[in-house]
Amino acid sequence: MLRYAAGRIVLTVPVLFGVSLMSFAIIHLIPGDIVSVLAGPTVALDSEAAQNIRRALHLDQPLPVQYGIWLMGALRGDFGNSLVMGLPVAPQIVSHLPVTLVLTAMSLLFAIAVGLPAGVAAAKTRGRWPDLFIRAVALLGLSTPPFFVGVAAVLLLSLYWPSFKILSAVDLRHDPLGGIRTLLLPAFVLSLASATTIMRYTRAAMLEVLTEPFMATARAKGAGRLRVLIRHGLRNALLPVVTAVGVTAAHLVAGAVVVEQVFGLPGIGQLMLNAIYHRDYTQVQATVLVVTTLVVLINIMVDLSYYALDPRIQQHG
Structure with a gap:
């Protein structure tokens, strides 16, 4: 197990390096100059003041040198200072990251709690009205973008339930329960599309498992329907469901960026969007x-x- 995990961790190193290199290149291809933002509109870009800013931020160096300086600092855990605020980047990320992590975890729990039983129920009632209803709702949830659902939820709750705290402050450190209550609605909105994905994977896997001979054998031995469905059916359908959970979890991390902006949550997504807007290279x-x-x-x-879960991987891993 440790050897397998170590091999997977080693393979992530070139991925992270490639992403850091691509993000650095894309950021510097964006039109505009951070010096004009820092110096102000009244300062010419070729003035002495602007040149001093460039030298202080190493922006006068070639791009490979700039990337090398940033990469060496990142390997030490030092991401430099924000070009706009002048504060260290790492503490800002640490302060914003818990909101994103809790939001993603809550959304994933909602998605599993809804998608898994819905997929099992749809497979068990294949072709009948419960299956058709669940699939129709899943199609609607999959085709509706989270930002639209979020904006609609904010407007409707503001009109018909004014006492509901939608955009209240989130302080997970000093008031964790209050912070979690505030994240309930954003987490639910973020989880809708993921729940439909998990439902579809679960339904497809269960349909395949329900036709296996061991299911008929379990029923012939007198096992109850629920026991056969869960212990023998769902247990053997978990591999593709695990894939669905992993895919949706990765999508939730990316989707949190939009949901945080809609609900005004102080997460890492909001931090990144603000940095992009202000052309804060180091922060981005x-x-x-x-x-x-x-x-x-x-x-x-x-x-x-x-x-x-899969003994075949253990044998060949």
Whole structure:
């Protein structure tokens, strides 16, 4: 197990390096100059003041040198200072990251709690009205973007339930329960599309398992319907469901960026969007790398789950 995990971790190194290099290149291809933002509109870009800013931020160096300086600092855990605010980037990420992690975890729990039983029920009632109803609702949830659902939820609750705190402050450190209550609606909105994905994977896997001979054998031995369905059916359909959970978890991390903006949540997504808007290169590079690391870690966890669930991988891993 440790050897398998170590191999997966080693493979993530070139992925993170490639993402950091691509994000650095894309950021510097965006039109505009951060010096004009820092110096102000009244200062000419070729003035002495502007040149001093460039030298202080190493912007007068060639792009490979700039990337090398940033990469060496990142390897030490030092992402530099924000070009706009002048504050260290790492503490800002640490302060914003818990909101994104809790939001993603809550959304994933909602998606599993809804998608898994819905998929089992749809497979069990294949072709009948419960199956058709669940699939229709899933199609609607899959085709509706989270930002639209979020805006609609904010407007409707503001009109018909004014006492509901929609855009209240989130302080997970000093008031964790209050913060979790505030994240309930954003997490539900974010989980809708993921729940439909998990439902579809679960339904397809269960339909395949329900036709296997061992299911008929279990029923012939007198096992109850629910026991056969869960212990023998769902247990053997878990591999593709684990894939669905891993894929949706990675999508949730990316989708949290939009949902945080809609609900005004102080997460890493909002931090990244503000940095992009202000052309804060160091902030953008660091947040992109952190989000990518989260996605990579999720993929590693999915691989390890596969290793634990599938004996064939243990034999050849």
